[in-house]
Amino acid sequence: MDSNPIGPTGTPPAAPVALIVDDNAVNRNVTGQMLRRLGWTSVQVESGALALEQLRARRFDLMLLDLRMQDMDGEETCRRIRADLGLADLTIVAYTAHGMEDDRERILSAGFDRLLIKPIFLDDLRGLCHDVCPAT
Amino acid sequence: MTCAPPPDDPSPGAPHAALAPVSGFEPWILLPAFEGGPALRDAMIACGGYTPRSFSSMQEVLDALALATRVPDLLVTRVRLPDGDAFELIRHLAAYPVAPAIFIVSRQQRSVVKATVSLCEAHGLRMAGTTDMPLDVPAAFHQIEAFRNRARAPQRLQPRSLPLTVSELHNLLNTGRIRAYMQPKMNLKSGHITGFEALMRAVNVEGQVIAPSELIEPLGGAGLLLPATLQMFDQTVDFLMQCLNDGIPVGASVNVPLSLISDNHFCQKIVERVESAGLDPSWITVEITEDEAMANPALAIENTARIRMYGFNLSIDDFGTAYSSFAQLTKIPFSELKIERSFISGIETDKAKRAVVAACALLGKQLGLAVVAEGVETPSELAAVQEADCSHIQGYLLSRPMPVPEASAWLRELDGQRFALAQTVALQSWAPGL
Numbered sequence: 001m002d003s004n005p006i007g008p009t010g011t012p013p014a015a016p017v018a019l020i021v022d023d024n025a026v027n028r029n030v031t032g033q034m035l036r037r038l039g040w041t042s043v044q045v046e047s048g049a050l051a052l053e054q055l056r057a058r059r060f061d062l063m064l065l066d067l068r069m070q071d072m073d074g075e076e077t078c079r080r081i082r083a084d085l086g087l088a089d090l091t092i093v094a095y096t097a098h099g100m101e102d103d104r105e106r107i108l109s110a111g112f113d114r115l116l117i118k119p120i121f122l123d124d125l126r127g128l129c130h131d132v133c134p135a136t
Numbered sequence: 137m138t139c140a141p142p143p144d145d146p147s148p149g150a151p152h153a154a155l156a157p158v159s160g161f162e163p164w165i166l167l168p169a170f171e172g173g174p175a176l177r178d179a180m181i182a183c184g185g186y187t188p189r190s191f192s193s194m195q196e197v198l199d200a201l202a203l204a205t206r207v208p209d210l211l212v213t214r215v216r217l218p219d220g221d222a223f224e225l226i227r228h229l230a231a232y233p234v235a236p237a238i239f240i241v242s243r244q245q246r247s248v249v250k251a252t253v254s255l256c257e258a259h260g261l262r263m264a265g266t267t268d269m270p271l272d273v274p275a276a277f278h279q280i281e282a283f284r285n286r287a288r289a290p291q292r293l294q295p296r297s298l299p300l301t302v303s304e305l306h307n308l309l310n311t312g313r314i315r316a317y318m319q320p321k322m323n324l325k326s327g328h329i330t331g332f333e334a335l336m337r338a339v340n341v342e343g344q345v346i347a348p349s350e351l352i353e354p355l356g357g358a359g360l361l362l363p364a365t366l367q368m369f370d371q372t373v374d375f376l377m378q379c380l381n382d383g384i385p386v387g388a389s390v391n392v393p394l395s396l397i398s399d400n401h402f403c404q405k406i407v408e409r410v411e412s413a414g415l416d417p418s419w420i421t422v423e424i425t426e427d428e429a430m431a432n433p434a435l436a437i438e439n440t441a442r443i444r445m446y447g448f449n450l451s452i453d454d455f456g457t458a459y460s461s462f463a464q465l466t467k468i469p470f471s472e473l474k475i476e477r478s479f480i481s482g483i484e485t486d487k488a489k490r491a492v493v494a495a496c497a498l499l500g501k502q503l504g505l506a507v508v509a510e511g512v513e514t515p516s517e518l519a520a521v522q523e524a525d526c527s528h529i530q531g532y533l534l535s536r537p538m539p540v541p542e543a544s545a546w547l548r549e550l551d552g553q554r555f556a557l558a559q560t561v562a563l564q565s566w567a568p569g570l
Binding site: 024025026029030033034037050053097110118119120121122 | 323324326328330336377380381383385387414415416418419444449467552553
């Protein structure tokens with residue numbers, strides 16, 4: 001976990017919080033550090049199942065979800081978030097390898113708001129974060 | 137003329153080492169008196185400390201060259217000569233293993249001068265510059281000085297007289313002397329350094345850097361490209377892991393001959409290496425050259441699809457140098473297109489190059505590819521490739537290729553990964569790309 005989004009006194013965090021779901025530790029780390037540079041905090045988990053646990057426990061402003069994961073893939077995770085947890089307003093962004101543009105519609109129909117192409121750079125996140133939380 | 141820098145010297149604060157007497161630089165001048173030959177010769181002696189020799193015909197030059205114990209560094213010549221022309225002279229010079237650089241003084245129309253420059257390039261001869269008649273001696277002298285400074289710039293690779301032997305190549309491989317030199321790539325929109333290209337060099341026991349032109353073909357001939365490319369790949373993975381673990385999002389590309397991608401052993405090895413390092417393969421781009429991609433379309437599709445299947449990105453290098461079928465391009469799953477440096481060099485004054493680069497950029501954009509202008513060396517070339525709508529640049533304007541530790545330090549010195557292009561104006565007189 002990059003940082004605890006809930007302050008010690010239970011007060012809401014000052015910075016917006018993103019949930020990063022990726023089974024690659026290097027990607028989780030670098031995405032978390034980019035978000036920090038943009039004034040966000042993040043919680044990082046390595047599977048769809050752990051992501052669902054986090055979402056049951058607390059509120060997030062944004063979720064970044066790798067499509068290609070070992071246990072539950074990104075599309076299935078997204079469907080469950082929308083259907084089982086009823087989180088219709090959470091911004092969920094898929095990230096995937098280049099060349100998946102043809103699958104864009106299918107991916108978005110799983111409930112994603114946006115699609116980012118890997119690798120992700122600071123500018124990709126800057127625009128996204130600003131759209132979700134204009135103060136950042 | 138007086139020995140002072142020209143008013144538009146791009147680095148007025150730099151010491152004028154160029155104006156100190158220098159021994160060992162030998163220019164030959166093939167210019168008649170009425171076209172400024174003696175005036176240029178005097179300037180070279182007085183201001184450069186050179187030891188120029190003067191000639192009055194092509195034949196004199198060729199005769200002197202046949203007898204010379206050392207090849208001159210530079211030949212200043214007209215296009216039309218009393219007993220021939222520069223085209224013929226260039227053809228003769230190209231037959232020598234080491235030839236002088238050429239400086240053209242001309243009354244001809246631009247297209248003829250341009251053809252002379254192209255001919256030099258086609259023969260692999262170095263161009264020191266061109267100027268119109270009547271000869272402006274101080275301006276010509278300063279162009280020659282700038283060339284000489286480039287030619288002796290640090291990191292300039294030493295040409296070897298003999299090709300590397302198989303045992304020397306094995307030795308380079310077995311002693312870790314194949315080195316990845318990293319050249320940065322910048323996203324023009326964000327100003328961020330987003331990647332590096334790993335370029336193959338070798339460092340011999342004397343510490344001399346061996347250029348790719350001396351290395352890659354012999355490695356291929358000795359059947360050693362596979363281990364050499366794997367060593368490049370390993371060094372690239374290590375470099376990326378250091379950057380990413382420090383929170384710096386950069387990718388890197390490795391040049392891979394298409395023949396290696398069809399080798400299952402090679403593919404298994406590169407997949408094993410990213411997996412054992414824990415690196416997402418999308419941070420690595422495999423570059424194949426356009427001519428390879430087009431030479432055997434079926435093989436190219438099979439092998440490049442395999443690379444994409446494993447999650448690596450794929451780039452088409454040297455774009456514009458082969459005869460691509462546009463239909464073919466759409467069948468290969470490229471993620472990046474790199475425009476060959478010869479289209480970028482001097483683009484600001486060449487309408488045809490601007491048209492080619494703009495067309496490549498548009499094609500790449502329409503296909504959803506990143507479009508990289510390679511070999512960008514001057515602010516005016518940068519402005520032209522921005523105008524053409526390229527998405528990324530690579531070249532000496534950012535940096536020469538650097539050994540890995542130097543590239544790591546260079547990247548960390550940047551302010552938030554952003555490269556300030558303004559600082560590059562002082563670098564205009566750097567050596568051209570390798």
